[in-house]
Amino acid sequence: MKFERYGIGIIKGMAVTIKHLLRHPTVTQFPDQRLNISRRSRGNELIWSREKCTGCATCAKTCPQGAIEIVTSTNMAENKYEVETYRVDTGYCIQCGLCVEACPYDALFMGYSYERAKYRRAELVQSNDELLESPSRPASGYFHPEIAETLPKQTLLVEKIVEKRKKK
Amino acid sequence: MEISSDKDYIYTSSELDYQEGQLIEEVKASSRESIQDPDAWLDEELKRNILLTSVDWVLDWARRSSLWTAICFPACCAFEFIAAEGPRFDMSRFGMEILRASPRQADLMITAGTLTWKMAPNVRRIYNQMPDPKWVIAMGACGISGGIFRSSYNVVPGYNKIVPVDVYVPGCPPRPEALIYAVQMLQKKIAKAKVVPDLSELPNPLRKGKK
């Protein structure tokens, strides 16, 4: 194959590459600099509210893979169900969010954080109190718009670049 | 182009298929139990000579700051891994920019994707070909437990049936940040490793009688 344009195409390409030297980098220096992730983020955990949960097990029925295990017993004194065990294997959960959508009592939330790596397989199983909301386990606004409003605005790569250009 | 097609090869393709089937059945039969997590170091207390610990520290520092990844990307998580390697999260900040196509030049296996029984012998072979010391990060639900496909007839329920796993990253797939966090966890783990053996454990030629 002969070079028809004697390298003009390559020079044009180089010009594009050189322009990139002068641009603002897109890199996030992750551990030091964090992105605001989506308000509806489906983080790697599930948050359960013990007060609101009635033990109807709709979530367990909706879960496409049966990752939720729920054991209830009847409390005769107060005439209601009581949840004895609520267990989710986060190593098995795929964060599809169908359980949160299905919950009729708004007792389930997707987690907002994502740093959930563990050294041992058994530590990935969470049950009862480990599933409750706490400062280290905030809930996300997936299917809960009232929570989404309180969360910080998502960092968008496209906005960053466009705003930079306007300043020039 | 004329090439005689009646030439006898050493193996015909049906023979190769048969052999592969045998190998898969073998691996399937031998990996019913999951391999235990290599977590002995978690409870270990370090009481060592200062000289040895500093040699250890240097070696561990070298090891943990240049983790090279072997390519083993069967499925979806591969794209989150590439995103982590890519322009926005840029894992080369941790000395990980090189993806090694040859496992012999790699020391970290990030198992990004579902493992099927047909693929299992290949993954075990990749792992065996990697030189020691080597680490494995099980990325995503499929890597940890088979995830959404666990009830399928052809899916291995977790990489820990085939290879020992050091760090488990939940998510389907985990965000690139979650993966980077896991890599940092692995680096912490490597930092604790004892590389130089204790003198008392070494065979000492001077103290033959006492052993």
Added chain:
Amino acid sequence: MTTTRELTLKTEPFVLNIGPVHPSTHGVYRMRCTLDGEVVVDIEPVFGYLHRGIEKLAEERTYTGFIPLTDRLDYISPMSNNLGYCMAVEKLAGIKVPERAEYIRVIMAELQRLANHCIAVGSMLNDAGAYFTPFMYTFRERERIVDLFDMVCGQRLTYNYMRIGGVSQDIPGEFLPALHKLVDRLTIFIEEYENLLKLNEILLARAKGVGILEKDTAINCGISGPVARASGIKWDIRRNDPYSIYDRFEFDIPTCENGDCYDRYRVRIEEMRQSLRILQQAMKQVPKGPVKADVPHLIRPPAGEAYAHIEAPKGELGYYIVSDNSIAPYRCHIRPTSLINLAALRQMVKGWKVADLIIIFGSIDITMGEVDR
């Protein structure tokens, strides 16, 4: 240009195994190549390294519970997979989708096409030998698109956004302004990209005239999508069998004549432009209203069968669902775009060198998740 080359020196053919773990096979694809020197005589593809039995799993999931599985079919374009499946079930059950949801679906499907073609172009050039550099450029643009998906549904790769009868949630208020900015940005990006590579002599030498797919072969093999359009087949389901609301938008169907790797690259770039045109029209017209029809969670479609197909980024993606009036599909067959597009690979690579085999393979743009299912 002929697809076979004269050999001056005849050597003994030998078998080379490429894959299943190989940087250029886009997943776990394996080829047993019979080579004569460096020339490919024959290839025998071996599949199944990612066969997860999704069609079987569909029979044990509910209709809604199967949507997360469709994400993992063609994991580069999950939104299109969601759309195709939901359309099939809607056809089966006779559900009407609200107007606003239709617009959101079209916007998502077109964004997904952009994201997919970013990866397709990047990885093809990656296979051509430009190690990771073009991938970095295209991935940066893909990150911008993925950001918007993340905003809408909270995941970066497996969206699980469409539902039977609409979409799961309404788009947030900041979505449309961000989409405006994204469309502006992507217009610049495509121009820039054309400058970078359209006339690049190295790309021309590697891709022009390589791996020609004749029109007749393409039709006979059932090839669809950009690969078929590069061979001169003017066939796009968005036009020929308009689904959703695609009949309201103006767009062209780009076609090329030669059917070589370069044409496939050109068609993809041109399709990205057309997607941007659709987006520009769609985002101005989004009406107000509900985003989901009133559909019960456990839907029981009447007994029968339905086939719905969409123009996914890789070609015709179809779902053939048989229902027996229970909460789970009786049989769910997925028309695998990538598997059928691979049918012509053997003819395309015969007579080319091993290095060309890799770029021809890359130019078809397959995903193993969809090939093996």
Added chain:
Amino acid sequence: MTVAISAKEIISQLNTKFPGAIEEAGADSVLVKSDSLLAVAEYLKTAEGFKFEYLNYITAVDYYSYFEVVYQITSLESNRSVVLKARSYTRDNPTVPSVTGLWQGADFQEREIYDLMGITFEGHPNLKRIFLWDGFPGYPLRKDFNQ
């Protein structure tokens, strides 16, 4: 799709051309006897005015008492598609003629059905398992498959 040829027209033409070959005719689908499937498919592919040149997909469904193989073919000229069906009533070794000679794209799909459903396609050049390995017990997509 824009309907240039109506389904009735196709069916009446097929009935005159192949008397007795059609078992059932639906709105868009034609159930053909499996021994005359090849002839019907070839006629639909080549006959002037039809030209169903494009094979969309092949799939098979297990209905316990019979297996149904479904072919969807499309005419790119007249923008019209038709579903052909053929049944095999035996469970032990169901057989259907292969259409690889007509449509090359049927190759992998027929192998897939053979692999997962256990239907043999007579005349297929390379009928062997495609996704699962040699020696995998059973055919997973059959309804009576258990692991």
